[in-house]
Amino acid sequence: MKKITAVLVLLFTFFVSLNMSAQDILQSKDLSTVKVDYLSDSDINKIKNQLDAKDLTIDDAEEAILSKGMSKSEFSKLKARLEEISRKDPKKKNSKDKDSKDKDSKDKDSNDKDSKDKDKNKKSEFGRKQQEIINNKIKDSLNALIFGSELFDNPTLNFEPDLKLATPMNYVLGPGDELQISVYGVQEFDDNIPVSVEGKITIQYVGQIAVSGMTIExxxxxxKAAIAKVYSTVRSGQSQVSVSLAQIRTIKVTIVGGKQPGNYSISSLATVYNALHLAGGPxxxxxxxNIELIRNNKVYRNVDIYKFLVKGDQSDNVSLxxxxxxxxxxxxxxxxxxxEVKRPGIFEMKKGETFSDLLSFASGFNEFAYTASVNILQKTGKEFKVHDVNESEFSKYQPQSGDVVKVAKILNRFENRIQIEGAVFRPDYYSFTEGMRISELIIRAEGLKEDAYTKRARIIRLKSDLTTEIINVDLTKALEGDLNADVPLKREDIVTVYSILDFREEYKITIDGEVKNPGEYEYYENLTLNDLVVQVGGLTGSASKRVEVARMKKSDAINDNDPKRVDVFELEINEGNNExxxxxxxxxxxxxxxxRLAVYEKPEMVKISGAISYPGKYVxxxxxxxxxxxxxxxxxxxxxxxxxxxKIKRPIKEEQIEKLQSIDLNLTKEDTIREKRLAKKLKEELKYATIPVDWERIVKDKNHYSNVTLFPGDEIEVATYNEGVKVTGNVLLTSEIPYRRGKSFKYYLNAVGGVDNMGWKKKAYIIYPNGKAAVATSFLFFRSYPKVTPDSQIVVPEKPVTKKMTAGEWVGIGSVVSSLALLILTAFK
Known part of the structure; x- marks a missing residue:
């Protein structure tokens, strides 16, 4: 009976071990007793689900399973059973394959992301991640003058912890952190394991380890000690263990008194400055x-931001x-x-700090500051008062709340300046020293120029009452060592050394006429006519041999018998050599x-074009x-x-337009505007004046007025015969009508449909081919229209805009007529 009982107990234990192994084969410590043949399909499915949950394949788990005692033959059976289960469930397989492909696709896409995701990739490329915290900054214009406010407005200064740095050994772990644990060597293991809310991590095959509240070290x-109990090669040193932070947890901090107070979720590596920046600063x-960091209901540290702003000291920037x-x-x-300080603004002072400390906050005086003393506007509780602080008191005076320190500019004057100008080699400002004399200043200025007038120099001196005086100096005696003449100088003296050229009149000479560069030139002693002609580039080709020189008359007495204003000299020059x-x-x-030569005309031309045998230019x-x-x-x-x-087209010359513009006709404003428009039209649009020519009359009579004398630039145009008549202007149809002998002006107007509602028929005119124009005339009730010829053009102008009389104006006229009628009746009674 005892043997039967023992066998039953052994069988029960065996089956229980099989069942436990099937349920948690990856976490079991001993797999030497597992028999795959005795495992049901349900057990194999459980093992498969365990592998899927860990995102492992059976090949990935081979080494760990074998290290726990399972033989290779049993492992081969297990692998075959798992593959058979996968074949029986193709849906799950396809799903897994799809997930794998999706994962590969996502990995590929993540490598192709644009520059916007570069920061995130940088955070993860070191195997460490952190939830991104976004805080949009708005420029604080209200507190812009407060020293330090710019520190929290700038989005590039966020004091965010650098995830690429090594994990601090004193970093305290807590729920939300994720550790990357690796075993490498003979045995291998790698996994990212989060710290649970209970403060524990669960390592496969090792179990749970409490790490919350412990430093990373x-x-x-x-x-390492826990893993060494499971992995024998770790105990023997054949495998090594590495632990690092993979993901950093987020902690909650509270900020009171900031621009954006509230609760903030920040990185566990964040510091005080990072949190202050998120809250927008004070x-x-x-x-x-005096910012307080309170931890466990006690003031842990007082933070002074000025340490960082002034000295770059981050000792107060502690971790949260x-x-x-x-x-x-x-x-x-x-x-x-x-x-006049380098950084004006509003500064916060601590008790005991002096003006010297305040000056260091403002980065010191600038280069234009008056540093001997500063002016301070103080508040007494009742009124204002002014207090001056001298330079010797800077390290003693303690500014009070509400003080306004005003740093003035230095005066625009010099304490040791002296100036020399005029005929010296280096006129400039020089430094003045007591006892300095004029001879010493001239030596500093590299001496006198050759044209210096040494009989007299001038000193302009500023007197004590701010008026000026002039002191004259004999430079000849001063430079010879005469102390009476070598005048002592004073600060701000201006010494002027005259040049003999300053006393000479500037002589000019004028040459005009047929020379290449006429004009006014400098006169020099012994200057001859030959010299001047060569200086101006010589004579032009049109110069004659006649030269006239006019010379001013000079005399101390007035001679009424001499009517001449100048003396005139008639000379002749040689045309060949300008002499x-x-x-x-x-x-x-x-x-x-x-x-100029009496006869000197270059050949000039006219142009003829159109229906002519040899058109072109003719001299x-x-x-x-x-x-x-x-x-x-x-x-x-x-x-x-x-x-x-x-017809002849004659260019309108510039002087003709200028004459038109220069004539004052005493016109009204409206007429003046029209005149300006006409001048503009002549200058920009109508570049030619047209002269009609009656060729048939000229052929019969060479003295006919149409046979005009031509001017240079004229162009004769001979039109080709055209049997059409153009009708333009305010007509219904602008067209060209074939010429019909004997047809009247009205015929051609009717041929284009007549005039439109804006056409002014009685002012219609015709332009003949030779440029002559004719208008319609009237006598009594009869209107006569001009004769139409081939190639002429009929133009119908537009009616002028007339202002209609209003009803009030008609009433006014009626009242005037009635009054006149009443006067006439009264006169005849």
Missing amino acids: AATQKI GKNGSYR KENDVIRIPAYSQRVTVEG QIKNFALMPFDVINIR LANKKETVYNVVMRAGGLTSIANLDGM
Whole structure:
């Protein structure tokens, strides 16, 4: 009976061990008794689910399973059973494959992200992550003058902890942290394990380890000891254990008195400055120098931000812990600094600090500051008062709350300046020393120039009553060592050394006429006409041999018998070499005129175009070249020429427009505007004036007025015969109507549909091919229209805009007429 009982107990224990192994095969310490053949499909599914939960394959777990005593033959059976289960459940397999592909796709996409995700990638590339905290900063214009406020407005200064740095050994672990634990060597293991809310981590095959409240250094030793109990190679030193922070937890801190007070979730590596930056820094009346860090209901540290701002000292920037409170009290005293300091603004002062400390906060005086003393505007509780603090008191005076320190500018004057100007080699400002004399100053200025006037120099001196006086100095005697002449100088003296050139009159000479560069030139002694002609570039080709020199008359007495205002000299020059026969000496203010040759005209041309045998440019052969002569020289008119279509286009010269603009016709404002428009039109649009030519009359009579004398630049245009008549302007249809002999003006108007509602028919006119124009005329009730010829143009202008009389104006006229009628009736009674 005892044997049967023992066998039953052994079988029960065996099956129980099989069941336990199946339920938690990865966490079991001894797998040597596991028989895969006795495991049901349900047991295999449980093992598969365990592997899936750990995101492992059976191949990944092979080494760990074998290290726990399972034989290789049993492991092969287990692997085969798991593969068979996977084949029977293709849905799960496909899902897993899809998840794997999705994961690979996401990994690939994450590598291709743009620059916006670079910061996140940098945080994770070192194997450490932290929940990103976003805090948008708004520039505080209200408190911009308060020293230190800019520290919390700048989004680039966030004091965020650097996750790339090594984990501090005194870092205290807590719920939310995640540890990366690796075993490497003969045996390998790697996993990221979070710290649970109970403060424990659970390591596969090792079990749970309490780490909350421990430093990372102490936790590492504890974890290594626990792993060594399971992994034999760790005990023997064949494998090593590495523990590091993979993800940092978020802690809660409370900030009171900031611009944005409240509870903040921040990194467990965050410091006081990081939390203050998130809260926008101290509020309007918050202190920058007595910020309290409260931990466990006690003031753990007083933070003075000025240490960092002034000295770069971050000793107060301590790390934060869960449930820390940062309290920002109101400031005790503030002082305003204005004027010539490097950093004007509002500064917070502690008890016992002096003006020297305040000056260091403001970065000291700038280069224009008056440093001998400062002016302080104080408040007494009833009124204001002014207090001056001398330089010797800077380290003693303690500013009071509400003080306004004003640092003035230095005066725009010099304590040791002296100036020399004029005929010295280096005129400039020099430093003055007591007992300095004028000879010493001249030596400093590198001595006198050759043109210096040594008989007299001038000193302008500022007297004690701020008036000025002039002291004259004989430089010749002063430089020879005469102490009476070598005048002692004083501060702000201005010494002027005259030049003999200053006393000379500036002589000029004028040359005009046929020279290349006429104008006014400097006169020099012994200057001759030859010299001046060469200086101005010589004569032009049109210069004659006649030269006239006008010279001013000088005399101490008035001679009424001599009517001459100037003396005039008539000279002749040699045209070949620009030299005059007589080498004539010039005098100051002479006026020389080189006369032009009596006959010196370059060939000038006119142009002829259109229906002509030889169109082109022709030189005006004589002074009175007529239209007929040029047309005949051009071979005469062709067979297609319109005899009534010849005209001359003459360029409008600039002087003609200027004459029009210079004439004062005493016009009204409206007429003046029209005149300006006409001048502008002549200058910019109508570049030519048209002269009609009657060729048939010219052929019959060469003396006819149409046979005008041509001017240089004229252009003769001979129109080609055209049988059409153009009708333009305010007509219904702008068109060209074929010419019909004997048809009247009205015929062509009717042919284009007549005039439109804006057309002014009675003012219609015609332009003939030769440029001549004609308008409609009227006599009594009869209207006569001009004759129409081929190639002419009929123009119908627009009616002028007239103002209609209002009803009030008609009533006014009626009342006037009634009054006149009443007067007439009264007169005849």
